[in-house]
């Protein structure tokens with residue numbers, strides 16, 4: 214019986230059975246080495262192609278701009294964007310230091326993301342668990358969800374003024390709905406056997422929620438977080454564009470007002486960098502909370 | 518409906534062959550004696566479900582079942598006859614539509630802390646480590662974390678999983694996961710243990726090993742057990758009493774006392790003449806139900822009278838393992854293979 218506790222028992226917490234690379238005869242080792250080399254070569258090739266693509270686009274843009282084929286007033290130019298960024302970071306912007314503007318936008322985004330996520334998860338699980346509550350709330354949630362968010366931006370400026378709270382509110386609304394629906398669905402999909410098991414083992418309703426429903430629905434919730442952070446950023450930026458004292462959105466809006474194409478591109482670039490960093494953080498978080506799931510089938514693409 | 522016609526045979530005293538009556542009367546008297554202090558009692562329990570189309574489906578009708586403290590009772594019956602439903606009534610996960618469910622003489626009103634339940638499909642928590650899974654019961658019941666963990670380590674040792682504390686369920690084999698589930702259930706030291714085809718997903722060899730482990734663990738605390746299975750061999754090897762249910766709506770057709778000595782070794786007991794004898798008796802009672810159930814799903818095609826059991830029925834009512842000529846009734850080729 215491979216199944217009975219003999220040899221392996223002496224290696225507590227051993228890594229999950231690996232792909233059998235250890236078993237190797239010389240022939241297998243050669244095969245693995247060959248496959249690795251092929252994979253490495255392929256990755257390198259892809260990277261080179263990507264760099265070439267970027268170089269071609271930026272080079273073409275730059276060439277067009279400096280030769281006069283592209284109107285720099287309308288389309289800007291790569292060196293104009295670089296110059297704009299250098300000015301912002303060295304001398305600051307019309308709205309104060311660039312770091313201050315980045316900080317303001319990030320603060321609004323992160324705050325909106327956190328509040329929206331927490332309230333979306335809490336309400337999603339509550340409505341998913343309590344049937345009557347879901348039935349009562351359904352029409353209101355559908356109605357609220359059907360309002361175009363940009364309208365809310367104007368509403369929030371009237372309510373909260375030009376400060377950051379209006380932007381946070383807009384981000385919260387955007388994040389809330391994307392997280393809420395996933396948390397709700399995730400709660401509905403929890404394996405009934407697991408809930409029954411927890412109840413028989415002695416779990417209170419609260420413990421069932423925290424020990425079974427939340428971890429189980431986490432797969433759904435985390436899937437929504439990637440989009441949710443993007444929504445939070447959109448909420449903050451759009452809010453700032455509609456009216457603010459500082460922030461990247463307002464910076465872009467002003468550049469647009471001054472017909473400064475390079476400024477618009479530079480602001481966009483900064484936002485893209487922020488979004489990529491956030492995506493990285495969310496992915497790390499996802500890997501952490503979903504560690505318990507079996508590895509996705511051959512996701513690493515080294516295809517032996 | 519065929520089920521209605523069979524109602525008469527639901528009474529325990531239903532006359533049958535002379536060979537059967539000896540073991541049956543023993544079972545009847547035992548259950549009567551036990552009823553005063555029965556661990557589990559279902560009295561004329563009926564369960565109806567609303568069907569999605571708005572109708573009502575009767576899953577159980579007038580089911581009587583008594584299990585004494587420390588008794589190991591196996592319930593067999595064709596697929597869909599209401600075996601799982603029976604367990605859910607005892608556990609308090611579902612309420613009886615009519616009749617009563619009693620645990621230690623008290624009506625079941627909700628989930629009883631004295632009850633443990635092992636489910637058919639994996640119900641261990643996939644995001645908890647093996648140790649945390651086993652410690653879940655005491656923790657849910659308010660034990661301090663440290664105490665829960667040390668008790669869990671104890672139980673992991675008992676089911677032979679020391680060294681696997683930090684593994685996640687998906688990193689274990691099917692047999693190991695079953696042992697985690699067993700430890701998770703038994704750590705609460707239930708007085709009543711309900712098991713719903715717990716080992717049906719395991720291969721034959723692993724299943725026999727886990728069955729032996731279950732018997733050894735059961736001897737430690739001796740809870741009253743209701744063990745649902747569609748595997749008659751498993752039922753006889755483990756139980757003191759085998760209850761045969763009719764096709765749905767399920768009700769008790771026959772009760773057989775299994776007078777094989779304990780302690781038992783599941784792999785060896787199958788070759789005892791008494792085991793084979795019991796197998797034939799119970800199978801002759803179960804066979805009709807299995808055929809009826811099969812006929813229903815096969816669009817009421819009547820099964821040939823004396824032909825070997827149809828294939829799906831063979832799968833659910835495991836063929837006799839005996840090599841003796843007396844089991845020639847089930848002389849399908851698979852029988853011979855399985856006996857080796």
Ligand SMILES: Nc1ncnc2c1ncn2[C@@H]1O[C@H](COP(=O)(O)OP(=O)(O)O)[C@@H](O)[C@H]1O
Nearest residue numbers: 566567576595596597598599600601602603765
């Ligand atoms: N929650 C439910 N709603 C409707 N019908 C159900 C429900 N649970 C079980 N049934 C029906 O009751 C019958 C008995 O089910 P079950 O007890 O699961 O049978 P089994 O003997 O195979 O365990 C089946 O026909 C099943 O379809």
Ligand SMILES: [Mg+2]
Nearest residue numbers: 600601602713
């Ligand atoms: Mg079942």
